[in-house]
Amino acid sequence: MNWESILTQTFSQGFGTQAVVFALAAIGLNIHFGYTGLLNFGQVGYMAAGAYGLGMTVYWLDQSFWLGIVMGIIYCLVLTLVLGIPTLRLRADYLGIATIAASESIRLFVRSRGQRTRTGASEGINDFADPFFDLNIFNKPGSQSYRFFYWEYRAGDLWVMLIGWTVVALCLLITWQLMRSPWGRVLKAIREDEDAARALGKNAYAYKLQALALGGVIGGLAGMFQVIRTQSVQPDTFNPTITFMIWAVLIIGGVARIWSPVVGAMIFWAAISGLEAFLRELIRSDWELFGDTIGVHAERFLNLTVQNVSQVKFMVFGMTLMLLMRFRPQGIFGSREEMALDDR
Amino acid sequence: MIVGAIVVIFAFFSLTAEVFAQDAGQSIIGQLRADDADGNKQPVVGVTLTVDGVGDGVSDEEGKWEIPVDSAGTYTISIDPSTLPEGISLKDADRASLDVLVEANKDKRALFSLVSGDAPVEEKTSGGVSTRRVAQLTVEGLKQGLYLAMAAIGLSLIFGTTGLVNFAHAELVTWGQLCTFLFNAYGFAGFIGWLAPLPPPFGDGVNLIVAAIFGMVGGALMGYFLDRFMFRRFRKRGLSLIAQMVITIGLSIFMRYIFVYNFGGSPRSFKDYSAQTAWTIWKVDITPKDFAAMVISLAALLAVGFLLNFTRIGKAMRAVADNRDLAESSGIDVNRVISVVWLAGGALAALGGVFFGLDQIKWDFGFRILLLIFAAVTLGGLGTAYGALIGALVTGLVINLATLWIDVELKNMIAMLVMVLILMFRPQGILGQPERIG
Amino acid sequence: MTDNSNDADFVPGITAGGGGAGAATDIEHHNPIEGVFDDVAWEVGVAKPDPILKATKVSRKFGGLTAVDVDYLEVQRGSITALIGPNGAGKTTFFNLLTGFDEPTTGSVSLNGETIDKVPSHKLASKGMVRTFQLTKALSKLTVVENMKLGAKDQPGESMFKALFSPLWKGREDAVEQQAREVLDRFNMTHMAEEFAGTLSGGQRKLVEMARAIMTDPELVMLDEPMAGVNPALTQSLLGLVKQLRSEGRTVIFVEHDMDVVRDISDWVVVMAEGKIIAEGPPESIGENQAVVDAYLGSHHDEDLEFDEDGNTTTETGEATFSVNAKTDSEVSE
Structure with missing residues (x-):
């Protein structure tokens, strides 16, 4: 077993560009669900809105990348209105179904052939983020890779990470400030009991719309980083499973805690990548870890191949989500008392 | 419990892997x-x-x-x-x-x-409007609606009796489909590899109709199992409904990837009745198998209606859906009723899966129609059986007839838009009653 | 208790209630509207000298069922008005219609002469109306003092953009905190200010909910079954608090099942049955009203309803029979 390569995968991914994307998306979801109690199962729709707002500006409108960022935010705000106005008066579970349906609608729409000139349909939009990478301070002649201990990144990824974690820090700061303010107190009151908040004169609908917009825009930023890091906007990147992964990230870290999206994203990606690297290494080395007798049987019994490693990854993900909800709904580091997920 | 249950599923499936390892196959x-x-x-x-x-x-x-x-x-x-x-x-x-x-x-x-x-x-x-096309699409819509209804009724009744929105219901559809496929192609050997030398139904496949019955039993067992060993325990522990809902999401992902791990990613089809010449009735082309499936699903749905209206257990189900506490205090064994709902829901979903599978069997089939099932259920009114039926038929018709004007790729989107519109203007659904406050 | 509470023109200001009042129960409360009802006839829909709230032809239908059908009702300013009736009489539904939590099928409601039945519920707080709920809505994951602060008006920090900059709301926040502590002190709850509301007993939550309502500085307080599930000791202090509200010049409307409570604190009683108002009058008039007796007997054949010489209903336990069923479905505290 090549443990070094497994550890490198684990540590690198734990802080890598994927973790940035999921941390941001989960910060948004935390504002929605953790603080306001909005059951949003369509966070990936916001990611798509941000990503396509950026991509379409460059590809279809032929405008600059930087204007695209602004457009991405505007797309998210528009989506908030389209999504929020009809659904925010609904009961939580209806809202959940409506949001997942909306996010799937977005995916089906942008990948349809009729939109090819605007969204690139199923082929998507590629190589649109050059202006971002032109500013990369890590570019150097020769080798484009950096390594410190177990962390190994390409120059481009390092640049995305630098900007990405900075944006994450900024979003955390904003969330922290807002949630200690009277505005955040009203959100929490709405989460606990909307009627009580209304009886005290709080316009619950307006607050929910504001929270949806804020969390949505942060989700949109996540979508932008997702497409910037790969230089490619692909409609099928934005499928419902991504939303569920964001939920897992949030639950791992602990719902309604400021740091949970970051902690959750790091643990989630480290674990997922570590597991995958471990399994691949296991296959490559012919189950060396378990010795000849067990290894050979296990190999035949489990029928694990290079092709289905990623399926095992998702099985473990699904199971982890179940076990977490059952045994530690407050998250890995959360305490039961202040858990916001309880009696709802 | 939950861990044990999962280990059982996993072990169960691992056995099937060998069968498929032999004929990873050609297409x-x-x-x-x-x-x-x-x-x-x-x-x-x-x-x-x-x-x-x-x-x-x-x-x-x-x-x-x-x-x-x-x-x-x-x-x-x-x-x-x-x-x-x-x-x-x-x-x-x-x-x-x-x-x-x-x-x-x-x-x-x-x-x-x-x-x-x-x-x-x-x-x-979009091919323009002609009588022939309208007729064909109407029949397609009814067909899809009837099959959807089979899946939707279970989801709706589970919601009605327990308040749980079950995201894993789609996997019950896939499970029924795959179970039936295994029986159809391999018999019991499809599940337990070493039975292969035995005669059918143990070592070899059986006719699709028999296999479908096995598949329904499989679906019913899975439904019962999920309730008995997972959700009943969660209810007893007072786990919140949202937590349970997230668990069904995890379960859905888990089951789906178990399926693909064991059955592979490529689509398959049943051994029998796969290539049929379509009948032309008036202006509509329909294959005999689809015709039969529509008749059977109609019969199954009527049977469900009869069950709900005229049998003790059916009345008990409606009572629990109506007011759980009241039903409990009037002596109804609520847990038993919920078990029956899961059991029947699993069997119906499996049968729906079989009918959908007449076209194609795939590991993520259920997940791909999950949102249509949700659309059907919300359209009709969450928690009502008849609502789910009507909602499913409306969904089937709307998305198929919509292709007269819009791109086929966008037809599922239409279902979701209709659902959001219904939620806006009549959140209780077509058949639901407005709730009384206080 | 205080000077400005005697003032007929109500002067807003919670602090008027006074900190350090100790147990509210010990205080004899002055009734500022003593004698106002002397000239008012004991009949349904009667006009009051100075009505704060009027409901005209208010009805609410659910499908084919008419839950509420009230022809006319006025509520006297500064009074404590009780709304009673057997289970299923439509009291809570009527309450929801009055407080904007439900919209009447027909009819209108006015507060201080202003029509409010189309006004969303959250705007009513600024018009001086606040309500509590039958099933207590203490916000469990917020501390008691946070619950209090929610009631405060004019907090600029409740706007999303101002919330980003602490200096814009810190000053008001400190004032609100001060006010919250004073109200808590008055409710004898200072010691639990930092506790999560979810950890309190049912009765204490009722107190929190009521105290929170007071924080909005209301003119009209609507209490939906304030005594349900509250233990007897706490009931007394709750009653004291309600009377104190009246002596501060606020109007109180409450739904109640317990006739002892109704007799003890209300100035005027409105009786509902099957969605209609069947009787109005001072508490002592209700027991002798034939329509009321029929309504209660009609809905509880199996229970006795007895009257003592004052015309009050009694049972062996000294509690009115119609409270029996009501208590089972509300939470019971220690």
């Missing part, structure tokens, strides 16, 4: 594309292709299609020109059928060249 594959107005290649979606004596397949959103065949040999593959979108035709009309030689464990690519007229892309996909 005839291909991709249908045609030039659009700008001269770019565009996928051609929804075209039916048939391998004589084996089965048929439909080209997907990327124009790709795949028909698995059991063994190496020469096969005749033909494309059904009537299913080509308007404005697209075969380049060489004589080459609608091809003979291909398939080698063991190797996919064989078959090439059909398509050409398109000058019509712009937007118009090519």
Whole structure:
């Protein structure tokens, strides 16, 4: 077993560009669900809105990348209105179904052939983020890779990470400030009991719309980083499973805690990548870890191949989500008392 | 408990792996594309292709299609020109059928060249309104609606009796489909590899009709199992409904990837009735198997209606859905009723899965119709059985008839838009009662 | 208790209630509207000298069922008005209609002469109306003092953009905190200010909910079953608090099942049955009203309803029979 390569995968991914994307998306979801109690199962729709707002500006409108960022935010705000106005008066579970349906609608729409000139349909939009990478301070002649201990990144990824974690820090700061303010107190009151908040004169609908917009825009930023890091906007990147992964990230870290999206994203990606690297290494080395007798049987019994490693990854993900909800709904580091997920 | 349950499922499935390891298989594959107005290649979606004596397949959103065949040999593959979108035709009309030689464990690519007229892309996909098309699409819509209803009723009743929105319900549909496929192709040996030497139904496949009954039993058992060993315990522990809902999401992902791990990613079809010539009744083409499936599903749905209205357990179900506490205090064994709901819901979903599977069997089939099921259930009113039925029929009809005007790719989107509209203006659904406050 | 509470023109200001009042129960509360009802006839829909709230032809239908059908009702300013009736009489539904939590099928409601039945519920707080709920809505994951602060008006920090900059709301926040502590002190709850509301007993939550309502500085307080599930000791202090509200010049409307409570604190009683108002009058008039007796007997054949010489209903336990069923479905505290 090549443990070094497994550890490198684990540590690198734990802080890598994927973790940035999921941390941001989960910060948004935390504002929605953790603080306001909005059951949003369509966070990936916001990611798509941000990503396509950026991509379409460059590809279809032929405008600059930087204007695209602004457009991405505007797309998210528009989506908030389209999504929020009809659904925010609904009961939580209806809202959940409506949001997942909306996010799937977005995916089906942008990948349809009729939109090819605007969204690139199923082929998507590629190589649109050059202006971002032109500013990369890590570019150097020769080798484009950096390594410190177990962390190994390409120059481009390092640049995305630098900007990405900075944006994450900024979003955390904003969330922290807002949630200690009277505005955040009203959100929490709405989460606990909307009627009580209304009886005290709080316009619950307006607050929910504001929270949806804020969390949505942060989700949109996540979508932008997702497409910037790969230089490619692909409609099928934005499928419902991504939303569920964001939920897992949030639950791992602990719902309604400021740091949970970051902690959750790091643990989630480290674990997922570590597991995958471990399994691949296991296959490559012919189950060396378990010795000849067990290894050979296990190999035949489990029928694990290079092709289905990623399926095992998702099985473990699904199971982890179940076990977490059952045994530690407050998250890995959360305490039961202040858990916001309880009696709802 | 939950861990034990999962280990059991996993072990159970691991056994099947060997069966499939032997015939990882061979398929005839291909991709249908045609030039659009700008001269770019565009996928051609929804075209039916048939391998004589084996089965048929439909080209997907990327124009790709795949028909698995059991063994190496020469096969005749033909494309059904009537299913080509308007404005697209075969380049060489004589080459609608091809003979291909398939080698063991190797996919064989078959090439059909398509050409398109000058019509712009937007118009090519929707074929214009004709009586024939309307009639055909109405029947398609009813068909899809009836099958959807089978899945939707279970989801709706589970919600009605427990308040749980079960995201894993779609996997019960897939599970029924796959169970039936296994019985149809391998008999019990499909589940427990070492039974293979025995005669049918143990070591070899059985007729699809018998297999479908096994599949329903499998679906019912899975439904019962999920309730008994997972959700009943969660209810007892007072786990919140949202937590339970997230658990069903995890369960859905878990089951789906168990399926693909064991059954592979390629679509399959049942051994029997796969290649049938369609009857033409008035202006509508319908295959005998679809006709039979529609009749059976109608009968099954009527049976459910009878069960709910006239039997003790059916009345108890409605009582629990109406007011759980009241039902409990009037002596109804609520847990038993919920078990029956899961059991029946699992069996119905499985049967729906079998009918959908007459076209194609795939590991993520259920998940791909999950949102249609949700649309059906919310449309009709969450928690009511009849609502789910009506909602499913409306959903089926709307999305199929919508293709008269819009792109086929967008038809599922229409279902979701209709759902959001219903939620806006009548959140209790078509049949639901407005709630009394206080 | 304080000077400005005697003032007929109500002067807003919670602090008027006074900190350090100790147990509210010990205080004899002055009734500022003593004698106002002397000239008011004991009949349904009667006009009051100075009505704060009027409901005209208010009805609410659910499908085919008419839950509420009230022809006319006025509520006297500064009074404590009880709304009673057997289970299913439509009291809570009527309450929801009055407080904007439900919209009447027909009819209108006015507060201080202003029509409010189309006004969303959250705007009513600024018009001086606040309500509590039958099932207590203490916000469990917020501390008691946070619960209090929610009631405060004019907090600029409740706007999303101002919330980003602490200096814009810190000053008001400190004032609100001060006010919250004073109210808590008055409710004898200072010691639990930092506790999560979810950890309190049912009765204490009722107190929190009521105190929170007071924080909005209301003119009209609507209490939906304030005594349900509250233990007897706490009931007394709750009653004291309600009377104190009146002596501060606020109007109180409450739904109640317990006749002892109704007799003890209300100035005027409105009786509902099957969605209609069937009787109005001072508490002592209700027991002798034939329509009321019929309504209660009609809905509880199996229970006795007895009257003592004052015309009050009694049972062996000294509690009115119609409270029996009501208590089972509300939470019971220690």
